[in-house]
Amino acid sequence: MSIELSNIRKSFKDNVVLEDLSLEVATGETLVLFGPSGAGKTVLLRLIAGVVDPDEGSIRLGGQDMAGVEPEDRGIGMAFQNFALFPHMDAHANIASPLEARRSSAQEIDGRVEDVSQLLKIDHVLHHKPKELSNGQKQRTALGRALVAQPSILLLDDPLRNVDAKLRFEMRLELPRLLSSQNATVIYVTQDYKEAMALCDRIAVMSDRGIAQIGTPEEIYLTPKTIAIARLFGDPSINLLDVTPEAGEEGPYVRLSGAKVPIRNGYGQAIGKDCVLGVRPESIRFVDAAAAGAVPVTIEAETPLNEKTVTLAVTARNREILISRPATTPGPDSNDAHIVLEPDGVLLFDRETGARVETEPATAAGEAA
Secondary structure, three states: OOEEEEEEEEEEOOEEEEEEEEEEEOOOOEEEEEOOOOOOHHHHHHHHHOOOOOOEEEEEEOOEEOOOOOHHHOOEEEEOOOOOOOOOOOHHHHHHHHHHHOOOOHHHHHHHHHHHHHHOOOHHHOOOOHHHOOHHHHHHHHHHHHHHOOOOEEEEEOOOOOOOHHHHHHHHHHHHHHHHHHOOEEEEEEOOHHHHHHHOOEEEEEEOOEEEEEEOHHHHHHOOOEHHHHHHOOOOOOEEEEEOOEOOOOOOEEEEOOEEEEOOHHHHHHOOOOEEEEEOHHHEEEEOOOOOOOEEEEEEEEEEEOOEEEEEEEOOOOOEEEEEEEOOOOOOOOOEEEEEEOHHHEEEEEOOOOEEOOOOOOOOOOOOO
């Protein structure tokens, strides 16, 4: 079932939470809402669920306008942060409640509850009441209740927040398979960028009362619209350096430690302008001093992080740069080293507005530049 939001506005007294927000989610798609606390992610879910009503705009589910349609009549499965479990019922009964409401057979109920509880690793606490469950178990019980009835639409508000790291990692692998098998349309809220990248077809980054950017995980990571969005994704975070692009015989370049660092020809429009260069740590590599575009740096520290090693280096102007390489890759032999920036990994942002500078399309041979 598709979801279509048009020109949504929602405020609480004088606090405007959402303003002129429009969004479409295709049938069977998993969309992650990602952004800082207070961006309006949970409010948006509650609007779709019908728990609260928009001040302006429309919400259509499967093409049907939801104005005046009660939450229980929308066919939505929900799991919110506050659990909302029935305190007098054990975990089995809580999970089974949507199936009980539609009068499924006892055999079907037991089978579905067993399947979802095993997936969520709470089958051993099915006969415990909420007060006997840990927060992580409560959250998984609420998630199980949302999943068990196989609804057409699932709204999941950070359902793994209180789950331990090991299980959270396992669920990142299992949940996409489960959601795909149910062919549900899913909106999933998280503040964990790795979870966002792993679970969804598209990510909607929320900021400033609306959606700042929407795209595939690759699009959001490789071509963020703003510096603020670029900072939200990546560990270690993106390197950001003030630069002023210059024109060279072989194309535009910027200067780091006195070296000329080539950037893509499509950035010709940025020449002479105050910019911020953004480059992911994994788009930087160590080279010999004689390599083209080599930038001299001084190594300050190295931190091994299991599958990768992160190096902190500084330029001649004492600007910090983080470099990430696979753990098995050898690093520099001394504190004096040289690096190169992969041109395709370099982004430019307008220093004043923070917006990414768009690259110009390549000029075909024979065309006027």
